[in-house]
Amino acid sequence: MELRLLHYFVTLAEELHFGRAAQRLFISQPPLSVAIRQLEDELQAQLFERSSKGVRLTAAGEHLLERARQLLALSRQAAQETQDVAQGTRGHLRLGFVGSSLYRGLPQALALLQQSHPQVRVDLLEANSAEQVLGLQQLRLDVALVHSTLPPEGIASQLIVDEPFVACLPQGHRLRRAADVDLADLKRDRLILFSSLVSPTYHQRIYEMCLAHGFAPEVRHEVRHWLSVLSMVSLGLGVALVPAALQRVGLPHLAFKPLRGAHPASEMLAMWRREPDNPLVRALLHYLQQEALKLDQAVKTSRPSR
Template identity: 75%
Template sequence: MELRLLNYFATLAEELHFSRAAQRLSISQPPLSVAIRQLEEEIGAALFERSSKGVRLTAAGAHLLPRARQLLALAGQAVQETRDVGQGVSGHLRLGFVGSALYRGVPQALAHFQSAHPQVRIDMRELNSAEQLLGLQQAELDMGLVHSVMLPEGLRSQLLMQEPFVACLPRQHALARHAVLDLAQLKHERLVLFSSTVSPLYHQRIYQMCMAHGFAPEVRHEVRHWLSVLSLVSLGQGSAIVPAALQRVGMPDVVFIPLLGEQPQSELLAVWRSQPDNPLVHKLLLSLQEAVQAVAQGG
């Protein structure tokens, strides 16, 4: 059943006059009459009684009218909602993120984005970088916030920020009063490290940093979350090398000390699918870029 025919029917049912209905529809009367007969034949029931005194609805027509109005309203709503999604006014985004992203301006970006786009729903999932890439490839995520990765085909990325690694020590540690540390000073430390199964690139990067300073790190604990790293350090269970952003966590009984010399950077990237193009992804990316830079600059 064509929506066009339902629209013609509903207009004639309101006017009960072919000429006035045709005028409202910006068509001539003969096409309107043909359309009504076509609808009646399709339904298998007369919808109007026609006489020299005018036009009136049959029982079948009176039954159809509220349903026709409902279908036309739903169709109009579907068109408007689809247009809004296409223009990035409304919709649904599924955002993956690594834990450290929470201390790099992501909550501020989401608050700003939701204020500007109240009709957009954002669902967040904390996943490691590899899990996010898989989620993007399987269309289970619309955007991911990941550490440095090798991107599979079909994905695009934008660097949001990079920052140094710093030493994280228990407050009572003998080195905790130093203003800066040479990484080699941690040679005899037992380290709390991110699990190689959760974030192999981070795990490898810390190992490479230590090896470049003449020692293989002694790993005491491997954990899945950055907060677990900080918690174990605060309890005196070891030391760690962490992204500088984790200084914003506010964990008690830990100190963060810059490292001497040129060191690899900790990076945060936004990743999304190249196709299909999603205007909401690009709008969220702009909010992320602004908020992350503000946080990095101390704003």
Template identity: 70%
Template structure:
């Protein structure tokens, strides 16, 4: 059944008068009569009883009317929702994130986004940076929040923020008495670090920081999450070189100290597919820029 025929049928069922129904539809009476006849042929049933005095619905017409109205309402709703999605008013976003991003203004960005877009559903999925790039390319994520990466050609990226690395020490460690840590002072320490498979750029960057100061660190533990790094430090299992934002975790028995000199930084990037363009991704990027832009000003 054509939507046009159902719309004509519903208008005539409301008015029960061909002249008024035609005027309401902004057409003349003959096309309305033809349309009703076409619909009756399609459903193989008479829908109206009509004579010179009145027009009435038949039992078949009474049966069809609520269903026709439901179909027309669903069609209108689908059209409106599609328009809303195209305009970035409604939709569904799947956002990947690394755990440390939760301490870098991302929750505030999401709160601001949801306040501006209450009809958009946002699902969050914690994945490491490499996993997020893979999920993006397979269209299972719309946007990712990752550590320093080199995105592939079909993925766009935006650096949201830089932050310094800091020495992360267990409470009571001799070096906590210092205001600033010289990297060579960590030479004989057991280092707790990310697995290279999880974040190869982070892993390599920290190793290269140490090597630039004349030593290769003794890596005692390798883990998948920054919270695991902090937990092991708090238990006295070693020291770490960690992004400054992790101070906000408030892990007991963990002391953060700045590193002396000019050091590489930790980056938080937003990544998304170049095509197709998604207005909701752009809207969320705007909230992320605002929330993270003043976290660690350079």
């Protein structure tokens, strides 16, 4: 059944007068009569009884009226929801993230997205960078927050956070009272490192930082998550080089020290498929950058002047 015919039928059922119904529909009376006859022929049922006294619904017409109103309401709702999704005010966003993003503005960005897009549902999946990139390629994720890595073909990327690494030391470490740490001073320590299988870029970056300071680190433990790195350091199992954002985690028995000199940065990138364009991804990226900037400014403000 055409929605146009149902619309004509409902209007006539409400007016029970061809002239008034045609006026409401902004058409002349003959096309309305033709449309009603077409609908009756399609349904093989008489919907109206016509007489010199007027028009009234048959039993079949009364039954159809409720269903027709429901169908028209559903069609209007579907049209509105489709427009909302296209404009990014409604929909479903599947977001992958690495654990460190929880301390790099992700919770605040999600809160802002929920405020501005209350009809959007966000599903969260914590996964390592390689798993998230695969999720994007297999259409299981819409956007991914990953450690520094090269995006594959068809995947766009945007830098969200660029911050220094800091030395993470256990509470009883010999350098715990130092203002800063020379990386070479850690050459006798056991290093707890992010797994090369999980994030080869981070693993290689930290390893090369140590080599640039004259030593190959003694790696005793490789783990999959930054929180595992911090937990193992807090237990006194070694030291680590971690993104500065992880100072906000609040685990006990840890000391964080800036590294002396120039070093490669710790980066977090957002990645998403280039096609099709997703306005929800654009909205989330806006809030992520906004919150990352706030955190960066807060860090700069809190640094003591020299």
